[in-house]
Amino acid sequence: MSSVQTNSGLIAGPTSRAFAMVGGTPLLWRLASLAIFCAVWEIAGRTNFNWAFPTFFETMAALWSMLADGSMIMAYGRTLEPLVIGLVISLSIGVGAGVLMGLRRDAEWITLPIFITMQAAPMAALIPLITFVYGIGLTAKVLAVCMLAMPVIAINSYKAVRNVPPSLVDMSQSFMGSRSQQVFKVILPAASPMMFAGIRLGVAEGFSGVVLAELLITPTGIGDLITFNRSIAKFDHMYAAIFSIVAFAVIAVSLLHRLEITIFRPEKRGA
Amino acid sequence: MNMNTAINIQEQAATDAIIEVRGVHKVYGETVTALQDINLDFNRGELTSLLGPSGCGKTTLLKIIAGLLKPTSGEVRVNGRPVTGPGPERAFVFQDFALMPWATVVRNAAFGLELQGVAKAEREARARHYVEEVGLAGFEDKYPHELSGGMRQRVGLARALAVDADVLLMDEPFSAVDEQTRRKFQEDLIRLREVENKTFILVTHSIEESVYLSDRIIMLSPRPGRLNRIVTPEIDRSGDPDLIRRNPEYLDLIDEIWTGLRAYVE
Ligand SMILES: Nc1ncnc2c1ncn2[C@@H]1O[C@H](COP(=O)(O)OP(=O)(O)OP(=O)(O)O)[C@@H](O)[C@H]1O
Ligand SMILES: [Mg+2]
Numbered sequence: 189m190s191s192v193q194t195n196s197g198l199i200a201g202p203t204s205r206a207f208a209m210v211g212g213t214p215l216l217w218r219l220a221s222l223a224i225f226c227a228v229w230e231i232a233g234r235t236n237f238n239w240a241f242p243t244f245f246e247t248m249a250a251l252w253s254m255l256a257d258g259s260m261i262m263a264y265g266r267t268l269e270p271l272v273i274g275l276v277i278s279l280s281i282g283v284g285a286g287v288l289m290g291l292r293r294d295a296e297w298i299t300l301p302i303f304i305t306m307q308a309a310p311m312a313a314l315i316p317l318i319t320f321v322y323g324i325g326l327t328a329k330v331l332a333v334c335m336l337a338m339p340v341i342a343i344n345s346y347k348a349v350r351n352v353p354p355s356l357v358d359m360s361q362s363f364m365g366s367r368s369q370q371v372f373k374v375i376l377p378a379a380s381p382m383m384f385a386g387i388r389l390g391v392a393e394g395f396s397g398v399v400l401a402e403l404l405i406t407p408t409g410i411g412d413l414i415t416f417n418r419s420i421a422k423f424d425h426m427y428a429a430i431f432s433i434v435a436f437a438v439i440a441v442s443l444l445h446r447l448e449i450t451i452f453r454p455e456k457r458g459a
Numbered sequence: 460m461n462m463n464t465a466i467n468i469q470e471q472a473a474t475d476a477i478i479e480v481r482g483v484h485k486v487y488g489e490t491v492t493a494l495q496d497i498n499l500d501f502n503r504g505e506l507t508s509l510l511g512p513s514g515c516g517k518t519t520l521l522k523i524i525a526g527l528l529k530p531t532s533g534e535v536r537v538n539g540r541p542v543t544g545p546g547p548e549r550a551f552v553f554q555d556f557a558l559m560p561w562a563t564v565v566r567n568a569a570f571g572l573e574l575q576g577v578a579k580a581e582r583e584a585r586a587r588h589y590v591e592e593v594g595l596a597g598f599e600d601k602y603p604h605e606l607s608g609g610m611r612q613r614v615g616l617a618r619a620l621a622v623d624a625d626v627l628l629m630d631e632p633f634s635a636v637d638e639q640t641r642r643k644f645q646e647d648l649i650r651l652r653e654v655e656n657k658t659f660i661l662v663t664h665s666i667e668e669s670v671y672l673s674d675r676i677i678m679l680s681p682r683p684g685r686l687n688r689i690v691t692p693e694i695d696r697s698g699d700p701d702l703i704r705r706n707p708e709y710l711d712l713i714d715e716i717w718t719g720l721r722a723y724v725e
Contacts, residue, residue, distance in 0.1 A: 356559065362525050
């Protein structure tokens, strides 16, 4: 999983790169492209180019039946556990380390190479190693989430702090602000837009981490729904499970963006 | 002891320099000499311009006076005391405004006071007063991105005025705004000086601007920045601002300075 710099200067993995592109477009466009996507799906399903590929409406019907019989709710109950734990850990360590690296040269010198390596390493290939050390339980899955989410969050927080305009720092210094005033009143608020963008990307990576873990370690939760339905050739159900996790991730990331604007960005409210 | 004080008082009375720059050198890295042996006095209540070509060290000198940069050698004294860092007697106006995009005009203007721990009600009352004084009444609750470049710089000016410093250090405050705004701003600055009894140090690379505004113009030579010449325009600024721009003394002085600087460009 190679990392790429998106045009905003953020470091993103493959999942988060797609999210970054979706996030910037206005709602109408997103709805339009969604409609086109569903239509193309429906048509492709009807042409029968692949016997295992269901149409859009078959998939939605399967989704509904899994929601109705509770199996999908149960699955998400299982999937959310490693995801939420992993994201909480990734956020606290990732943001903390990123900010520290941005503020202090010594922290940067010691810590940055670790995150850059983590960012660049092919995580799917490391998952067998995780299972070897931590078994196939919750720990391994949490770790998989962290390994994908944390470097993105840390590196973007670090870059966010580094990108704070130097004149703002000079300004707080020239008006005799203390170091802690400088950090909390100027640097962190100034860094927060890019930091939150990094967090959204990290959350998206976390979703991909948990699915990867559930597919590669032991099938549980949503990963189990996917593998089980594949094994019994219920492909509409399999696609419904895949569709649901993608939709869930998109909604979660969008809500996060909404939350950020309502809580932290007074200048963008109402605009 | 007694004699010493007497001499000191005499010296002060003779010059009344609020800021003294003594033998300042600044070397960036090991090789880039930005300033070489600068000795200057800035008089209380005057507006002094630092004029010179790009890269001659104007910003560097201003930041050393502000205490944001340490000189490689030499020292700066403010009111006779050596500068070791930023101080309450000096306030800075930034070339790129340095406003916080997440804060309203009032909060930005009050930010110097906020950092000093002044209570919210008091600092906002003072900030509002200066926001009005710089001509931004009605914009108190706007955010910087809702303002034009010229208005943003007025917020920067209000913030510097609000902390009630004796010296305002302005680094090319008008360079990021268009020509009309710039002229209006210059005229307003002359009016402001009649109300606020402050010392201004203004960095510019506009000859017109420095002649129009200054009591004294300090010309720096290109890198390494050295003191080149000091000009004292004696222009009556009390009347119509447009008259000043047509005043023969004003125009002659611009020509004279340009002739002097031309050598560097060619
Ligand atoms: N942090 C730095 N590190 C290295 N060199 C620097 C640094 N800051 C400035 N310089 C160099 O020192 C010299 C003086 O810079 P300074 O910014 O003081 O010039 P200036 O007169 O303000 O120019 P301008 O009119 O373009 O703003 C320049 O040649 C610049 O390249
Ligand atoms: Mg400069």
